[in-house]
Amino acid sequence: MTYSSSLAMNRHRFAGRNQNAVSFRVTERTLGPISNTIILIVLACLLGLLYLTQVTKTNAYGYQINGLQEQQTSLKSEHDDLEVASARLQSLNRTQDSAVAKGLVSVAPSDTVQN
Amino acid sequence: MALPNTNTSGVTAVKRLRLWYALLIGIVAIFCIRLFYLQVIRYDYYRTAALSDQLKQYEIPPSRGVIKAYDGSSVLPIVLNQKLYTVYADPTFIKNPEQVAEKLVPIIGGKLDDRISQLKTKKTRYVILAKKVSPAQRDKILALQYPGIGTETHNYRTYPQGSLAAQVLGFVNDDGKGKYGIEQALNKELSGTPGQLKAITDARGIPLASSKNNIEIAPQNGKDVVLTIDVAMQHQAESILADGLKNAHSSAGSVIIMDPRTGAIKAMADAPTFNPAEYYKVEDGSVFQNGAVSNPIETGSIMKTLTTVAAIDQGVVNKDTTYSDPGFWLVDGFRIQNVEEEGGAGTRSVNDIINLSLNTGATWELMQMGGGKLDAKGRQAWYDYLTKHFLLGKATGIEQGYEADGYIPSPEDNGAGINLTYANMAFGQALTATPLQMGAAISAVVNGGTYFQPHLVDSTDNADGTTTKTKSVVKASNIIKPGTLPQFLSIMEYSVQHHNFNPNFDTGKYQVGGKTGTAQIAKQGGGYRDDAYNGTYLGYVGGNDIQYVIVVFVKEPHVGTYAGIGAAQPIFSKLAHMLIDNSYVVPKH
Numbered sequence: 001m002t003y004s005s006s007l008a009m010n011r012h013r014f015a016g017r018n019q020n021a022v023s024f025r026v027t028e029r030t031l032g033p034i035s036n037t038i039i040l041i042v043l044a045c046l047l048g049l050l051y052l053t054q055v056t057k058t059n060a061y062g063y064q065i066n067g068l069q070e071q072q073t074s075l076k077s078e079h080d081d082l083e084v085a086s087a088r089l090q091s092l093n094r095t096q097d098s099a100v101a102k103g104l105v106s107v108a109p110s111d112t113v114q115n
Numbered sequence: 116m117a118l119p120n121t122n123t124s125g126v127t128a129v130k131r132l133r134l135w136y137a138l139l140i141g142i143v144a145i146f147c148i149r150l151f152y153l154q155v156i157r158y159d160y161y162r163t164a165a166l167s168d169q170l171k172q173y174e175i176p177p178s179r180g181v182i183k184a185y186d187g188s189s190v191l192p193i194v195l196n197q198k199l200y201t202v203y204a205d206p207t208f209i210k211n212p213e214q215v216a217e218k219l220v221p222i223i224g225g226k227l228d229d230r231i232s233q234l235k236t237k238k239t240r241y242v243i244l245a246k247k248v249s250p251a252q253r254d255k256i257l258a259l260q261y262p263g264i265g266t267e268t269h270n271y272r273t274y275p276q277g278s279l280a281a282q283v284l285g286f287v288n289d290d291g292k293g294k295y296g297i298e299q300a301l302n303k304e305l306s307g308t309p310g311q312l313k314a315i316t317d318a319r320g321i322p323l324a325s326s327k328n329n330i331e332i333a334p335q336n337g338k339d340v341v342l343t344i345d346v347a348m349q350h351q352a353e354s355i356l357a358d359g360l361k362n363a364h365s366s367a368g369s370v371i372i373m374d375p376r377t378g379a380i381k382a383m384a385d386a387p388t389f390n391p392a393e394y395y396k397v398e399d400g401s402v403f404q405n406g407a408v409s410n411p412i413e414t415g416s417i418m419k420t421l422t423t424v425a426a427i428d429q430g431v432v433n434k435d436t437t438y439s440d441p442g443f444w445l446v447d448g449f450r451i452q453n454v455e456e457e458g459g460a461g462t463r464s465v466n467d468i469i470n471l472s473l474n475t476g477a478t479w480e481l482m483q484m485g486g487g488k489l490d491a492k493g494r495q496a497w498y499d500y501l502t503k504h505f506l507l508g509k510a511t512g513i514e515q516g517y518e519a520d521g522y523i524p525s526p527e528d529n530g531a532g533i534n535l536t537y538a539n540m541a542f543g544q545a546l547t548a549t550p551l552q553m554g555a556a557i558s559a560v561v562n563g564g565t566y567f568q569p570h571l572v573d574s575t576d577n578a579d580g581t582t583t584k585t586k587s588v589v590k591a592s593n594i595i596k597p598g599t600l601p602q603f604l605s606i607m608e609y610s611v612q613h614h615n616f617n618p619n620f621d622t623g624k625y626q627v628g629g630k631t632g633t634a635q636i637a638k639q640g641g642g643y644r645d646d647a648y649n650g651t652y653l654g655y656v657g658g659n660d661i662q663y664v665i666v667v668f669v670k671e672p673h674v675g676t677y678a679g680i681g682a683a684q685p686i687f688s689k690l691a692h693m694l695i696d697n698s699y700v701v702p703k704h
Binding site for chain 1: 197273347
């Protein structure tokens with residue numbers, strides 16, 4: 001059988017009654033197993049990538065928080081040092097030894113004002 | 116022409132695909148099985164291994180509470196926290212010790228040879244080169260970038276006022292525990308509660324925020340404490356005490372200035388003193404003790420003030436009572452006599468008992484408590500006043516470490532001369548009390564009869580920013596009858612007016628009363644020393660009401676006269692004048 005006669009025979013199979021009617025047969029186009037697997041793997045990779053992105057993003061915030069905490073500690077330490085320096089500057093010994101204090105004259109009050 | 120047979124090649128392709136597919140499934144299966152093995156079957160093992168490397172647990176130390184005190188009406192920090200650094204070396208990393216030492220010495224001090232030998236040591240890999248290094252020094256050291264040289268952070272207490280109120284404050288040791296003074300008594304409140312950080316960390320130890328099991332509990336910082344102490348008054352009290360001890364050739368002493376209306380301590384000085392920032396340099400540990408609360412003494416004649424109060428309050432004597440003093444009493448075969456030159460036989464008044472410090476007079480007052488003789492009734496009455504009215508024999512509860520109870524002998528007849536003991540107790544021997552107990556007792560008398568617990572804490576600052584004011588605790592009420600106080604004040608002021616004070620007090624504006632004490636010092640094994648005495652003074656100053664009670668103790672002065680008059684009274688005088696001159700006392704109006 002030649003290739004043309006073969007085609008003719010195949011065409012002939014559909015020749016007959018209602019041969020011009022619209023076929024109601026639904027053509028189901030399903031994916032093969034390999035495609036399914038590949039799609040699943042790709043989806044899993046995408047999900048993994050999404051997860052990693054989120055985790056990295058969260059951890060980046062963690063580093064940012066850590067940096068801010070270090071800054072806070074450093075500022076607090078600086079504040080404490082300044083507080084110590086301020087308290088030292090107000091110490092009685094320092095005041096007593098100051099040039100201004102040495103120039104003062106000690107007097108006893110002659111009276112007390114009553115409110 | 117025949118068409119090529121495509122069926123064979125299609126089958127082969129399908130077969131090949133199926134083969135690859137099977138291979139892929141096989142590989143995936145192998146991975147799955149392996150992962151199942153690692154992640155499910157060996158879950159515990161690998162989790163433990165991972166956590167041991169990644170999970171870090173830290174204790175977050177709380178900040179110790181700051182201690183503040185009054186400077187007039189404002190508040191000033193007197194104990195703060197400061198972050199300082201310890202410089203250490205690991206000699207195995209130091210290639211040129213001489214060069215490193217040369218660079219370090221100008222920054223941290225010390226001798227060059229000592230530093231070189233420290234850097235060359237093979238005994239240890241951790242050599243401490245300097246402690247309490249400032250941030251500026253640390254920056255200079257780190258800028259050198261020498262391998263093997265590092266710094267560690269430590270929190271230290273720092274004292275801007277130097278050694279001011281050292282014994283009252285105490286110090287914090289290397290373990291972070293408060294020792295002596297306020298630091299010990301309020302260690303729990305000042306320390307706070309450590310926080311906790313449990314987290315999965317990266318290689319640098321930084322917590323990873325994505326871990327859901329991270330635990331971070333913030334530390335609860337210690338409470339800040341505001342003392343009742345006035346720093347200026349404290350400073351002057353310390354100065355006056357130091358000068359007084361120097362003049363009296365004494366090695367130690369204490370003074371207390373307290374407000375009898377509340378029990379608040381305004382100044383409490385002790386000598387010799389120390390620098391709490393360098394407590395580790397102190398060789399004699401007794402210096403740490405606050406003698407005013409930890410050193411019970413036989414008070415000497417200042418006790419006669421309380422004997423007189425007890426006798427007046429019981430109605431057995433009054434300020435105008437006179438009696439015939441024989442010059443001595445024989446009690447249990449022992450002679451009780453006076454040390455004052457004026458203390459011979461004669462008619463004496465209650466004023467004389469205080470003014471001339473008559474031992475025989477105080478014994479006579481005790482006799483009056485027993486109905487005219489030394490007996491169990493009188494002993495019991497005196498004991499009750501000492502322990503239930505004046506609350507002697509037990510610690511006051513002030514916020515200080517190592518407060519002493521003192522000792523009041525029981526009035527029960529023990530067959531060992533209890534009458535002699537009680538006669539001695541009437542003038543301040545054979546019992547012990549701390550200067551603070553005496554100050555608190557006389558405060559309760561001069562305020563009209565309310566015993567306030569002496570206290571040093573004015574308020575505490577809570578973590579939420581609120582302040583809790585310390586309420587004065589009343590430990591006993593109505594310890595004297597209403598008519599007792601005016602008589603007592605009159606007797607005490609009579610004593611001051613008949614003693615030499617330079618300058619004298621302006622009695623038109625101020626009420627000043629007081630009593631000296633020259634106390635014998637007990638020997639170990641019994642008896643008293645005859646080569647040394649302690650000097651004491653118990654007095655007060657005020658205007659319309661009594662505003663300050665002053666207690667002075669001078670240890671074994673060498674003044675060529677009675678210790679009370681020669682050593683303690685001048686200190687009282689200066690303290691009272693200081694309070695008046697600095698307008699701490701509101702005069703009569």
